[in-house]
Amino acid sequence: MNKILVTKPFLAPREEYETYFNKIWDNQWLTNMGPLAVELEEKLMAHIGVKNLLFVSNGTIALQMAIKALGLKGEIITTPFSFVATTHSIVWEGCTPVFVDIQIGSLNIDPKKIEEAITENTSAILATHIFGNPCDVEAIQKIADKHNLKVIYDAAHAFEINFKDKSIFEFGDISTCSLHATKFYHTGEGGLVIAKHKEVLKKLGYIRNHGLHEKEGFASIGTNAKNSEFHAALGLVNINYVGQILQKRKQLAEIYELQLQDKVKFQTWNNDASKNYCYFPVIFKTEQELLRVKEYLEQNNIFTRRYFYPSLASSLPYMPAVFLPNTESISTRCLCLPIYFDLPLSDAKKISELILECI
Template identity: 50%
Template sequence: MIPVSHPFLPPKDEYDQLLSKLWESKWLTNNGVFVQQLERLLEDYLRVPSLHYVSNGTIALQLAIKALGLKNEIITTPFSFVATTTSILWEQCTPIFVDIDPKTLCIDANQIEVAITEKTEAILATHVYGIPCDVEKIEEIANRYHLKVIYDAAHSFGVQYKGRSIVSYGDLSTLSFHATKLYHTIEGGAVINNSGQHLDEQITQLRSFGFVGENYYSAGINGKNSEFHAAMGLCNLKYIDVIIENRKKRTREYDELLDGKLGRILIPENTHYNYSYYPVLFRSEEELLATQWKLKKNNIDTRRYFYPSLNKLPYVAKDDSCPISEDISKRILCLPLHDGVKEEDIIRISALITEKETLSIF
């Protein structure tokens, strides 16, 4: 089986060396040495002022919403992983869906202003597949209407836009370090704060039950991560540039073999991309399902990432119409892309996809 994703693992002896230090220190969690070291190294690598390492990407989103004190409407995208929406709901806020740009699949910044009401407090947008949102337009709208901006950058580790780390945009950005991501800490995530010391203090408290020392300040949660996870992150960070370069190479092989045969997503100019996924667009859902079935029969895993459009979730009370997202979500499929995929795999996958009985070329 060729999986659609699988985790990069560093040389085992490198991880074992760090584990031996944990056995000696017995400091396993509660903001240990490895967590602190990882936070500083990630701040340097991503060129951001402040990063808080947390237990997963969903908690990162919830902490971002809570730290900003949001309680009402949040304008968001219908085309993302379900955690983007459920984090809003979990924090008792109301998601207001705005449709997506058909070229980048990120939230259509030109439609945001129409959705703003007196209850709107923030914009929560996703850099889909690591493709940057229209950050300039979103910033301009947010400033004009005094809204907070959170970016779900779960797919965006290492992405730069106009020479800046993509996670340096917005009041807060969040990352996921889940095992399926190109950079992972087994489980994990981060909140990146671009808005000063006060928010740093808020996030620090909220991540650890709302207390500092023996003093309780707020209703926090246990969002901390362990030294074992941080140790994996320290090991993997050394290989991140090699990981991205390998994905770039495999992406170009797909591009060459599938050129003109499937729809692709636009990567904006001035973007230093991370090649986190390889999504392709079919002409219809029927073509997608036929191809997915054929690949599965040949032991090749794929993923309908993202399906369904989040405005169609059964537990979302407000059914905003998002026709582009609803259409794209039915026709998009992610192909295998990770360090385990070889050139011969790309050739085989592409040949199966382009066989005429499976796909009508368009």
């Protein structure tokens, strides 16, 4: 069997990208929100169904911009089961992460634990829609309203996800998304930041461009979060294939689910939400079983990934370790299987067979 990685970027036909490449060459406008970046923002707003959206350089800077635009200070309650950028962004912006445990089924932050962790220093909740699975956004918003807190959603995995017929990006004060090459929909490197209110979007716009006012002078502190025309071109090409990407990933996921349903646990998906199949996590009975399977697959040239291990609550060098039982349990038993557009369905079947052999 040829080498199978846990993910590969989707690449549209090269000639389609080259058409945009020629436009860039003709325009001689490479960055600073050129015409292709503006066009991509417009197409994404139409596709997703939101109004207040910015295209930025990556998903991490989107989180930092969100914290800055909302003027957050003190403590931010967050999840320990996420990519480390979620926590890094909080610390980078001078705030203190406060970890609360996750739900065993959804793998998302537990709203009941959020309220228990609120103090007079709490300014916000930053929750991740893990693997694209929407958090309990209604419960979280009730808590935020009760305690006058801001809500940011790290929706890095959640492109093309709807909750109750609305884009998941419409919830919270700000949602962010990663458009990294490994994501369901990508621009090579890139990210999105979506605001509930126009005035917040205006602040985010200033922050994206060094704090510069659109007329003259400075409106605020800022950074360089602009993206290039080359990345925008990838996004403009790839947006035309979202439906095909979704269909293929769904087919792969259905094979895994059918073959493995009696031997592993799957993430409990939000009943009111759509799926994008951006990852395929499986939960083994024990860490030892996971390690056996991982090693056996690697012997067969198949490479998986332990998203998200270790727990952020107990592994970050700049924070005291906190033991959260659900997070520790899931992080040691969760393995993501290969899933991407170019993966043949027959390979998904073979991967499933090898897992069953090992178990």
